[in-house]
Amino acid sequence: MANVHVFCFFASYVLAIALEGSAVVRRSTWLHWLSLGFIAAGLIAQTFYLVGRSNTADLPPLLSSSHDWLLVLAWLAVVFDLTLSVILTLVNRNVPMGLFLLPAVLLLIGASDLVGDATSLAMSQATDVVRRGAEERALRGWGMLHASLLVFGIGGVIVGFLFSIMYVVQHRRLKHPRTVTNTLSLPSLATLARLNWWSVVISFPLLTLGMLTGIRLVYLSRHTQGPIGFADPLVVGSGLVWLVMVGFLVWLLRGDHAGGKQVALRTIWAFGLVLATLLGLQVVFNGHTSAPAPRQASATDPARSAELEGMARQ
Numbered sequence: 001m002a003n004v005h006v007f008c009f010f011a012s013y014v015l016a017i018a019l020e021g022s023a024v025v026r027r028s029t030w031l032h033w034l035s036l037g038f039i040a041a042g043l044i045a046q047t048f049y050l051v052g053r054s055n056t057a058d059l060p061p062l063l064s065s066s067h068d069w070l071l072v073l074a075w076l077a078v079v080f081d082l083t084l085s086v087i088l089t090l091v092n093r094n095v096p097m098g099l100f101l102l103p104a105v106l107l108l109i110g111a112s113d114l115v116g117d118a119t120s121l122a123m124s125q126a127t128d129v130v131r132r133g134a135e136e137r138a139l140r141g142w143g144m145l146h147a148s149l150l151v152f153g154i155g156g157v158i159v160g161f162l163f164s165i166m167y168v169v170q171h172r173r174l175k176h177p178r179t180v181t182n183t184l185s186l187p188s189l190a191t192l193a194r195l196n197w198w199s200v201v202i203s204f205p206l207l208t209l210g211m212l213t214g215i216r217l218v219y220l221s222r223h224t225q226g227p228i229g230f231a232d233p234l235v236v237g238s239g240l241v242w243l244v245m246v247g248f249l250v251w252l253l254r255g256d257h258a259g260g261k262q263v264a265l266r267t268i269w270a271f272g273l274v275l276a277t278l279l280g281l282q283v284v285f286n287g288h289t290s291a292p293a294p295r296q297a298s299a300t301d302p303a304r305s306a307e308l309e310g311m312a313r314q
Contacts, residue, residue, distance in 0.1 A: 004049045006071075010109050012042030013078070013102050020098040032094045036085055039098060043078050050075065062147035063140065066282055069147060070112035074105045076155045081105075094185050100162045111279050142217050149210035154278065156203025160196055161271035167192040167264040193260045196267055200252060204245050211242050241274050 016038040023031035050061045053068055061068040081101040088095045170186045186192070248270040252263065 004045050004052065006049065006109060006113065009042035009046040009049065010106065012038045012045065013105055013109075016042065016098050017102050017106075020096045020102075023094070024096050024099070029094060032089065032096070035098055036082065036089070039078060039082050039085075039102070043075070043082060046071065046075055046078070060144060062151060063143055066115045067112045069151065070108050070115065070282070073151050073154060073158075074108035074112070076151065077101055077105050077108070077158055080155070080159065093187075095187065096185070100166055101158075104158055104162065107279075111282060115282050142213060142220060146210055146213040146217055149206050149213060153203050153206030153210050154275070156199050156206060157271045157274050160199030160203060160267055161275065163192055163196045163199060164264040164267040164271070167196060167260065168268070171261050171264075189260060193263070196264060197252075200249060200267070204249050207242060207245055211238065214238065237277055241277050244270055244273055244277075 016035045019031050019035035019038060022028070023035060050068060050071060053064060054061050057064040057068075061072050078101075081097050085095065085097045088097070166186055167189060170189055170192060173186070174189070187195075248266065251266065
C-alpha cells in the first residue's frame with residue numbers, strides 16, 4: 001500500500017481510455033471488458049493510495065488535504081463509471097462510459113497534483129486543530145459534513161456535464177448517421193435527458209447544503225487565530241458557483257425553453273463553468289486560504305474554556 005503512487009492509477013485510466021476507443025472502432029466486446037479491467041485495477045490502486053494517506057495523516061481523505069479531496073472526487077467518478085459500465089455490458093449494451101467520464105477523472109487527478117498537500121476551506125478549519133480538544137471535535141465534524149456534501153454535489157455536476165455531452169453526441173449521431181460516431185452505442189435521447197435532469201435535481205440541494213455548512217465553518221473559524229472571512233476568494237467563488245446553479249435551475253424549471261439539445265448545451269455551459277471555477281480556484285490559490293490556528297484556552301481563562309465546551313456540544 002505504501003508503494004502505490006498516483007502514476008499507477010493514472011496510467012491505468014489512460015490505458016482504459018485507449019482500449020475503450022479501440023473497442024468502439026473495432027466493435028470488440030473483449031477490448032471493452034479489458035478496458036473495464038484496467039479501470040478496476042486503477043480503482044484498487046487509488047483506494048490503496050487514499051487509505052495509505054489517510055492512515056499517515058490520521059484523518060479521513062476528505063479532511064486531510066485538497067489533494068486527497070480531489071482524488072476522492074475522482075474515485076467516486078470511477079466507481080460510478082465502472083458500476084454503470086458493468087451493468088450496461090451485462091444487458092448487452094457496451095456503452096463506452098469511459099470515453100466520456102475518464103478524461104474528467106484524469107483532469108481531477110492532474111489538478112490534485114497541482115494543488116499538492118495544501119489545505120482547502122473544507123479542511124483548513126479542522127486539520128490545523130487536530131488533537132486540540134473540544135474545538136477540534138466541533139470543526140472536524142462540521143468540516144467532514146461540508147466536504148462530504150460538496151464532493152457528492154460536485155460529483156453530480158460532473159455526471160450531468162458528461163450526460164449532456166453524450167446527449168449532444170447521440171443527437172448528432174442520429175442526425176448524421178454516416179459519421180464516425182455511428183459506431184458508438186449510447187442510450188436513447190430520452191434516457192439521457194432524464195439522467196441529465198436527475199443530476200441537476202440531486203446536485204443542487206447537495207451544493208446548497210454544502211454552502212450552508214461552509215457558512216457554519218466560517219462562523220466557527222472566528223475562534224481561531226486566523227479566521228476565514230466571507231471575502232476570502234474561495235468563499236466568494238463558491239458563492240458565485242452556487243448562484244450559477246440557481247440561475248440554471250430556475251431556467252430549467254420554467255418549462256418554456258427549447259428542446260432537449262438546448263437543455264444539454266446549457267447544461268454543458270453551466271456545469272462547465274462550475275467545474276472550471278471550482279478547480280481553477282483550487283489550483284490558483286493552491287487549494288488553500290489562510291490556515292487558521294486555534295486560540296488555546298488556558299487554565300486561567302474559564303470563559304474561553306466554557307465556550308469551547310459549548311462548541312463541542314453543538
